[in-house]
Amino acid sequence: MLIKKTRSLCPTCRTVVEAEIVEEDGKVWLMRTCPAHGSSRHLYWSDAQMYHRFQEYDAVGNGISNPQSATPDNSCPTACGLCNNHHSQTLLANVDLTNRCNLDCDFCFANARACGFVYEPGFDDIVKMLQVLRDEKPVPAPAVQFSGGEPTMRDDLIEIIKKAKSLGFPQVQIATNGVKLAKDPALAQQLKDAGLNTVYLHFDGVSKETNPFLAIHEKALANLKKVGLGTVLVPTVIRGRNDKEVGDIIRFAIDNIAVVRGVNFQPVAFTGAASDEDLQKSRITIPDLLQEIEHQMGGVLKKDDFYPVPCVLPFSDLVEAYTGRPQVRFTAHQHCGAATYVFVRPEGIIPVNRMVDVDSFFESVQHMAETLKKGGAINKYKALLEGVKNMHSSVKKSEHANTTEFWKLISKSLIGQNFDALREFHWNALFIGTMHFMDNYNYDIERVQRCCIHYATPDGKLIPFCTYNSGPVYREQVWKKYAKQPEK
Numbered sequence: 001m002l003i004k005k006t007r008s009l010c011p012t013c014r015t016v017v018e019a020e021i022v023e024e025d026g027k028v029w030l031m032r033t034c035p036a037h038g039s040s041r042h043l044y045w046s047d048a049q050m051y052h053r054f055q056e057y058d059a060v061g062n063g064i065s066n067p068q069s070a071t072p073d074n075s076c077p078t079a080c081g082l083c084n085n086h087h088s089q090t091l092l093a094n095v096d097l098t099n100r101c102n103l104d105c106d107f108c109f110a111n112a113r114a115c116g117f118v119y120e121p122g123f124d125d126i127v128k129m130l131q132v133l134r135d136e137k138p139v140p141a142p143a144v145q146f147s148g149g150e151p152t153m154r155d156d157l158i159e160i161i162k163k164a165k166s167l168g169f170p171q172v173q174i175a176t177n178g179v180k181l182a183k184d185p186a187l188a189q190q191l192k193d194a195g196l197n198t199v200y201l202h203f204d205g206v207s208k209e210t211n212p213f214l215a216i217h218e219k220a221l222a223n224l225k226k227v228g229l230g231t232v233l234v235p236t237v238i239r240g241r242n243d244k245e246v247g248d249i250i251r252f253a254i255d256n257i258a259v260v261r262g263v264n265f266q267p268v269a270f271t272g273a274a275s276d277e278d279l280q281k282s283r284i285t286i287p288d289l290l291q292e293i294e295h296q297m298g299g300v301l302k303k304d305d306f307y308p309v310p311c312v313l314p315f316s317d318l319v320e321a322y323t324g325r326p327q328v329r330f331t332a333h334q335h336c337g338a339a340t341y342v343f344v345r346p347e348g349i350i351p352v353n354r355m356v357d358v359d360s361f362f363e364s365v366q367h368m369a370e371t372l373k374k375g376g377a378i379n380k381y382k383a384l385l386e387g388v389k390n391m392h393s394s395v396k397k398s399e400h401a402n403t404t405e406f407w408k409l410i411s412k413s414l415i416g417q418n419f420d421a422l423r424e425f426h427w428n429a430l431f432i433g434t435m436h437f438m439d440n441y442n443y444d445i446e447r448v449q450r451c452c453i454h455y456a457t458p459d460g461k462l463i464p465f466c467t468y469n470s471g472p473v474y475r476e477q478v479w480k481k482y483a484k485q486p487e488k
Contacts, residue, residue, distance in 0.1 A: 003028065003051075007076075007445040009471055010034035011042070014440060016078070021444070023048045030442055042279065042441040045335060047287030050303065054334045059310040060450070061088045061331030065137045068461050077448050077471050081461030088331045090141040090462060091452040093133045094175075095126060097160065099149040099479060102179050103213070119149075119479040121458050123156055127163055129456035134167050136462075138326040141454075143171035145200065152180040152187070158194045165195035173198035175234070177213065178220035188223045198261065199224060203233040206252050210242040225259035232262045232431070239268075239284040246289065247296025253430055257344045262431030265289055269439040271470050279441060286338055286436050293432075301432070305351040306338040307358065309452075314365040321372035333450035339433030352429070357394045364390035438466040458482050 001023045008019035008030060019032035021044060028045040045051045063086045071079040082090075098120040121129070133141035144164055151157055151174050164172045174191070178201050181187055191199070201220065205211035224231050233253055237243055246265065253260040267284045284292075290303040309332040320327040342349040352358070367390065438447060448471070451464035457478045468474045 008032045009077075009440055009443045009445075010037050011040055011440040011443075012037040014471060016445070019444070023051075030444065040441075043283060043285060044442055044444070045287055046285045047291075047303075050287045050290075051335065053304075054308045054338070057308045057310045057334045059313050059331050059334075061329050063087050064089055066135070068132075076445050077464075077467040080463045080467050080472070080474060081457075081459075082454065082463075086449055086451075086464070088450050088452040089139060089328055090133060090136060090454045091143065091328060091330065091332070092454075093141050093144045093462070094147050094453065094455045094465070094468075095129055095144060096455070096475075096479075097121070097126070097146050097148055097151045097154050097157070100153045101148065101150040101177070102153065103150070103177050115479065115483075117480070117483040119483055120154075121482060123160065123163075125458045125482075126160055127167075128460065129458065130164055130167050130169070132460055132462065133456055134169070139328050140168065142169065142328050143173070144169050144456075145173045145175055147175040150177055150179070152176055158190055161191065161194040161196050171197050173200055173232075175200040175202070177202050178217050179213075181223055182216045182219035185223045185226070188227045188229055192227050192229045196229065199229060199231045200234050200264070201231050202236075203249070204235045205242045205245045206248045207245065210245055221256060221259055225256075229259070230261040231259050232264050233260060234264050234266060237265050237267050237284055237289060239282050239288070241282070243284055243289070243292055244296070246292050250293065250297065250301070250430075250432060253432075254344050254349060257430060260430070262433065264431075265434040267434065267436045269437045269470060270441060271439055271473075274439075274441065286335075286434055289434055290338065300349060301340075301342065301351055305340045305353055306432075306434075307340065308332075308334040309337050309339070310334055311358075311362065314362045314369060317369035318365050318372070321369045330452070331450060332452040333444075333447040336447060336450070337433060337435040339431065341429045341431055343429050349430070360390075360394035364394055437469065439470045443471055 003021045003023055006019050006021060007016055009015065010017055010032070013034065013036060015034055015036070017032045017034050019030055022029050022031055026048050027043065028048050028051045029041055030044045031039070031041045033039040063084070064082060067084045067086065068081045069079060069083045071083045071085060073085050075083070076085055096119065098118070099115055100118060100120065130144065133144060146157070146160065154160065157174075161172055172195055174196065176199060181199070201217060203211065203217055206214065208214060211217070221231060233249065235242065235246070235249055237246065250263055253263050267286065267289055268282060270279065287303070290306055294302045309330050312330050316327045316329050341352040343352065343355070368386070371386065438444065443466070448464055448466055451466055453465040454462040455465065455468045455474075456462055457474075463474045
């Protein structure tokens with residue numbers, strides 16, 4: 001059954017071709033035909049029912065009002081940086097500080113030894129990239145992640161973080177392997193003092209077989225815990241390698257809730273050449289991952305507890321209506337990722353949707369936003385009263401009786417305007433999410449145009465994640481253009 005038509009790439013030559021998303025045997029497939037290399041059919045989503053549930057949250061944004069380039073509407077993905085055809089704002093920006101690394105992982109594509117040269121933009125170049133992000137309209141990019149390579153290889157990392165905070169980024173984080181954080185206990189404090197908000201720690205498993213750097217990660221986490229610097233574990237999930245440890249990874253996060261703020265699973269993307277055998281052996285989709293989580297967590301956390309990113313759009317509408325200021329809009333493609341929150345209690349974990357009827361809650365938030373948009377002090381007061389009443393009802397309808405803490409959180413945030421309560425919520429809950437970045441075999445240009453994770457480059461462009469690392473692979477073009485000396 002045909003679900004939709006889109007455009008994709010030939011997985012062999014990367015030529016843009018017409019494509020179809022079809023449902024067959026309870027799964028969703030991407031089908032296309034290249035004039036030179038014939039037809040191909042690859043798995044898009046492994047659960048058609050879940051695909052359609054997430055489809056209900058489809059929300060196309062307006063992009064940014066000051067794009068870096070103007071291009072014809074059929075030029076994607078060969079004219080990136082951000083163009084007028086891109087539909088989403090930057091929610092998270094990546095800035096590659098270097099491609100040098102102090103490890104040599106077998107599936108990493110961001111490595112100077114593999115490239116044969118060093119990519120490492122200067123401090124002033126980095127500041128220019130950060131300024132491009134903060135100059136986005138109508139809303140400056142709210143979050144930046146310094147990545148690589150290994151960003152802690154930079155001697156000026158602390159100064160870079162300080163500069164990002166001085167430019168107004170509310171959220172600054174680094175993606176790291178944790179080696180230097182483990183070896184140097186003082187580094188964690190230095191990073192926190194500079195203004196770093198979060199550490200994204202590469203973490204592939206809880207055994208030596210899946211994670212040979214486990215002892216390093218545990219030491220890094222101990223040092224981060226001492227200074228109170230929140231950490232997100234980031235496992236790359238590969239079928240047959242570590243997919244049977246996703247439940248244990250979540251349990252590890254629960255056991256370390258004092259420092260671990262979340263787990264962000266990333267199903268492997270095949271950024272190089274891969275055979276059909278490789279894909280069948282190692283491919284894992286978002287529904288596969290969530291099914292494994294449900295099974296390995298004994299049903300305490302279920303596949304249906306997860307929601308796509310655009311589900312939180314009503315909150316953007318509410319804050320925008322209340323403050324009168326444009327807000328970042330979470331218009332990522334509904335099939336790019338999934339997430340939930342769980343509360344960690346001595347007796348176990350409680351998914352947030354056991355405490356609140358999520359759909360009813362979002363409807364209440366949306367209704368509040370619409371009432372506020374009508375304007376006037378009376379309407380604002382009425383909207384708050386009605387909205388809080390409706391939200392309370394949505395909480396009471398939940399299947400879990402212990403909702404007092406959740407209701408106190410909402411009351412303090414909305415009625416008392418105590419937004420520190422949201423920070424309190426984050427430190428008493430565990431984020432569990434997944435983002436499946438595309439490769440040449442499941443490439444959907446509609447998803448590219450909705451991407452909300454962008455790379456900033458030294459030439460002043462902002463490039464969507466899935467064209468930077470797959471498809472046209474702008475990473476190679478950028479790194480080679482601004483390469484320094486060969487890596488020794």
